[in-house]
Amino acid sequence: MGFVIRWVFAFVLLAATYNPTEWNFVRWSMANFETNLSLTVLFGLILLVGYIIYLRATLRSIGVFGMILVFAVVGTLLWVLYDQGIVSLDNPTVNTWIAVFTLSFVLAIGLSWSIVRRRLTGQADMDDVDE
Known part of the structure; x- marks a missing residue:
């Protein structure tokens, strides 16, 4: 169930940023940039924080080679x-x-791999020692 929740949040993050409908950040910000600059920047920063969390965890757990694989x-x-x-x-x-x-x-x-690896091998990452 944990993987599904992580996938749903990743899907929402990506779909909120861009999708083929009218309801996405890219199209909204292009249409409202001049009138709602503060909201555009706020929503853009919130999306950026989500991307940083996901990309950092993904790169640390499976790396670029794992992503390519x-x-x-x-x-x-x-x-x-x-x-x-x-x-x-x-x-x-x-x-x-x-x-x-x-x-x-x-x-x-990428976000789930450290948890899966720990369950499969019993080895903890250095960041997981405090748990």
Whole structure:
């Protein structure tokens, strides 16, 4: 259940930043930048804090190579689904949602990996000693 919660928060973070609908920070800030500069900066900083938390944890737990490996596995899965005719990549809206899902999955794995590794191996990270 913990992984699902981490994935949902990563998905919300990415979808709040950009998605193919009108309801995202990028489009809202471009339309309201001049009239609501303070809110634009506040919401942008809140999103930045979320990205820093997720990216820092992901880079510390699985690193760049691990991120590339997870992207490769998910990309290959998409390739198989496309090859089997299950997924069509003709719709740009669906492609954007697939990208948001893929990125959120990578961030959720990165945030959860230290916990999974500790449960599998019994080895604690140096940051986990105080628990």
